[in-house]
Amino acid sequence: MHKTYSLRNARVPTQSQLQNPPPPPATTKGKFFGGKGGLAFNFRKNYAGAMGPQLARKLAQLVKIEKNVLRAMEIASMERRQAAQQLSLWGLENDDDVSDITDKLGVLIYEMSELDDQFIDRYDQYRLTLKSIRDIENSIQGSRDRKEKIDDKIAYLKYKDPNNIQKIEILEQELVRAEAESLVAEAQLSNITRSKMKAAFSYQFDSMIEHSEKVALIAGYGKALLELLDDSPVTPGETRPAYDGYEASKQIIIDAEHALNEWTLDTAQVRPNLSIREYQEETDSSDEDLDNRRINNQTVQENEWIDDEDDDSRIIEQDDDDQEVQNVANNIEQSL
């Protein structure tokens, strides 16, 4: 039942996808040289983790694919920056109003690509955290292998030379030690995988929220800029009234800059609307000035969002967990 919403099964199109036919696919899609991201992209993806231990192979591949994502986003952001400059250059040859507005649109689009850049830097932090899970997986493979090897040795000796009790005893003591080590290793893996995964995705989602809300803000100011463009048709020979929007367009850019500087994660406007019982029960309705839709079940989330803001520090703090598990490991080994 819960597998209906899974990536591991096929997806059926939704009603809304059937009702609203999408725009035609982009004419540039996959038709040209370099369509699949090129040699480097494929090489990275296909040979990732191929030489490493089995346990870390899948995650090593994921880390490499995320690097491809980063590279592609980076190129997109770079090209978008150039597009902004070219737009401004093109406008320069046109009338005053087109010139001013394209220049200001260029400023906004340039700002978007700066945001893309910031997002890329943060996405890389997420990737590096995944990488540290991969490293743990790598190192734990060793302890699993060692235990297995001793197991095999004992079985072999018991079959081949069952009277050599002394040697079997030594090996069995070794096995107990290996099992203790393995127990600790598995606990470390379980703890670190979970905490790092939570930190990595929390961080990624926070930066996504920041990036996309800021882009939406800029797009809104862009639309305000377009309102300044006088697009009423003129008849041949008629001159267009002189453009007087310099102050207004500049003010829009200042407003946009101000809004971007003011933005924080707690003032984020887009909020998920959860229908799970647990969240609803905990609701307190102290903040009366929230939207109706948010009062239902969002108030609880509010605090969580603010907490999540300092993920940066959390990524670093998780090393304490390592320490803790290490202490337990020492205790066990002393008691044996």
Place this chain on the structure above:
Amino acid sequence: MHKTYSLRNARVPTQSQLQNPPPPPATTKGKFFGGKGGLAFNFRKNYAGAMGPQLARKLAQLVKIEKNVLRAMEIASMERRQAAQQLSLWGLENDDDVSDITDKLGVLIYEMSELDDQFIDRYDQYRLTLKSIRDIENSIQGSRDRKEKIDDKIAYLKYKDPNNIQKIEILEQELVRAEAESLVAEAQLSNITRSKMKAAFSYQFDSMIEHSEKVALIAGYGKALLELLDDSPVTPGETRPAYDGYEASKQIIIDAEHALNEWTLDTAQVRPNLSIREYQEETDSSDEDLDNRRINNQTVQENEWIDDEDDDSRIIEQDDDDQEVQNVANNIEQSL
């Protein structure tokens, strides 16, 4: 004064940029093979419009750069889809809770890359509208050249053979006709540039708003999913309590799907905050339940946003303007 906020001048860092030092730049940035987007990207950019008429050269380049943007975004979206699948695959080998949550996170990230794809298709519509401005610029160069040529011919004749009044007269009549044609052409250029530019960017900004608000929504649901992950550390040998979040995680995906289906441009949460006087004067405060910040100056914008939604049809309707200018052109030519 108004040039302070221009792409054509250098920008100084803002106070907030100085105060909040950014995270370290992504380690993948520009260090590897294919860093600049590759051969095809550069070729497209550098030779765009090089053979076409002078007037359309800048815009032809912009159109090509936008194609590069599209290509890069497409690769990013494709890679992100693979990352989602790989994440789900990696989770499969882990414990129940990690397995379920990575799978569901994969579904959300896959959905984001589907949104990217939709956005790419729409971005291409914007690019095609720019292309049609370029085509007008291309075709108008001809009428400018013709007028100049006749001008030159008359000047040459007047100097070389000033007594050949008959021929000069014919040429001068030709010049009048060429001037009329040029007048119409310039009016066409002015009208079409403005209306198409407005339509193209309006459409682009609308799809940006849709794309980024939806991504922010999904990221919010992703954070809710992460809450289901039990990251309290276990000691070695201790077993983690059984995972019972299947229903909750499925519900989150259903909620996310529902929220995405419900989203429309009029329910967009992120709104620009304009401080321009004109907008403030027109404000009517009939909608009392809006946020305080929005009451100031956003109510007027409200209607505009809804109007802008059918930009698709506007892009097509603009051909009527062409028709109008054409009629005027006919009238002028008949009257001469």
